[in-house]
Amino acid sequence: MSAPGSLPEDLLSGYLDGELSPVQRAAVEQELARSAAWVAVLAEITDVRARVRALPLPEPPSGFWEAVLDEGPRRSRVTRHRVGGPLGWIAGGAAAAVVAVAFLVPSPHHASPSVATLVDSHATRSSLSQDPITQLAPIGFRR
Amino acid sequence: MTSDGVPTWDEVAREHGRFLYQVAYRLTGNSDDAADLVQEALLRVRKGLETYQPGSLEGWLARIVTNVFLDEVRRRRRRPVTALPDDPDRVLPAAPSADEASAELSADVQAALSSLPEEFRVAVVLCDVADLAYEDIAVATGAPVGTVRSRIHRGRRMLRAALQQGGVPG
Known part of the structure; x- marks a missing residue:
């Protein structure tokens, strides 16, 4: 992540997030003043960070919160996509075959x-x- | 809220449920898995509240939902399952309308996020979605702060590459 003898590049994310000590911050600013490559990386991660932070708040499936609050925490699943069609039949058939073999083959x-x-x-x-x-x-x- | 400052399970679900769901959705990339993750996390919250020490509640919740997510990732690696995508229209593309442009941009970012290896995805989501400080992310993930910073930075670089190339980062 860093060229020999230079600062670790991940300090740029720490700089962007306000997570550096004053000494580290000064060192990064010094590096930014002399390195066009660092300026370019900072611009890139600034853009990516903004795009992730701009993601909309996702909405859960309809009725999810009502079910959670009415029934409390539980292990049952509210909604699941199931594998249907031929794949589902193949999987079901395979499972049935395994069960049948387990019962029909005599154990030693x-x-x-x-x-x-x-x-x-x-x-x-x-x-x-x-x-x-x-x-x-x-x-x-x-x- | 109990007398010792510990929230009740109902308060956590009502006041921080959306936070949990948001983090879960960005980690899993689809609503059904996110809903499952939140339910499992809330189960653990109920058990954990008995020993919870008042502090950064969202940091604590982020740790729980992250652990549930990583447990599920490990479980699926042992027993792979085939799941249908959240939005079937993404498999059979329809002509996008102007109204869908913003949603598609978000979907691109989410797809890039979902393509990251889990440790980088967790770090970026906890930083940029959950808005946790590096110190809280370190507690949530059990990694040193320096590792957290490195994962966030590398995760962002991978995201950038994925968004530019429209593929999985290398």
């Missing part, structure tokens, strides 16, 4: 201990000549 059932652990245990016992069929019974009841 997690047994504890895991089936793999019980199978391994069964194999070990079988290899030690215990009764393999009897040892399988708990698998059907564990969750």
